[in-house]
Amino acid sequence: MASLNVYSVLVVLFLTCGAVMTTKENDQIIKENNCETKMGLPCVLEAFTSIFERGSISIKCCGELVLLGKVCHSALVKRSLENPLFKDLSPATIIAKSIQTWNNCLALIDSPSPSA
Template identity: 85%
Template sequence: MASLNVYSVIVVLFLTCGAVMATKENDQIIKENNCENKMGLPCVLEAFPSIFNTGSISNKCCGEFVVLGKVCHSTLVKRTLENPLFKDLNPVTIIGRSIQTWNNCLALIDSPSPSA
């Protein structure tokens, strides 16, 4: 019975260390890529609900969102999901919305604008 408790403690420590390492890795990626400075606050406030709730993102903000880059976008979403404030969110749903928002913005930016 004691070995089961020791095993449980080891598993908990391993999972905790893994979560801390993942957070540090995400923070390092964000810092190295200057992710937090690539989008203006108004567009961040549009993009966030589009991914973490329901909402839409304007063409202008889609442009900033795509300039942010896929690495920054994915890492910021992962870091947000690690935050205890968002523990009740379904990661599969959020990642799905994240991919959908990214693809929609990418298609919008890549599509030629209609000529007047």
């Protein structure tokens, strides 16, 4: 019975350390890449709404998101998921929506503009 308790404590410690390491890793990526300074607040809000709620993102903000870069985009989304305010959201759903938003923006920005 004691070994079960030790095992439980080890699992909790492992999970806690993993969560702390993930937070530090995302924070380090964000800091090293100056991720928080690369998008204007209106576009941050549009991207956030399209990922965490229901909404769309404009072509202008897609451009800012693509310039932000995939590494920053992923780290910011993952860090947001660590916030207790979002504990009721499905991380898998949010990650899928963030990938969809990224891919849609990338396709939109990479597509040739219609000729005038």
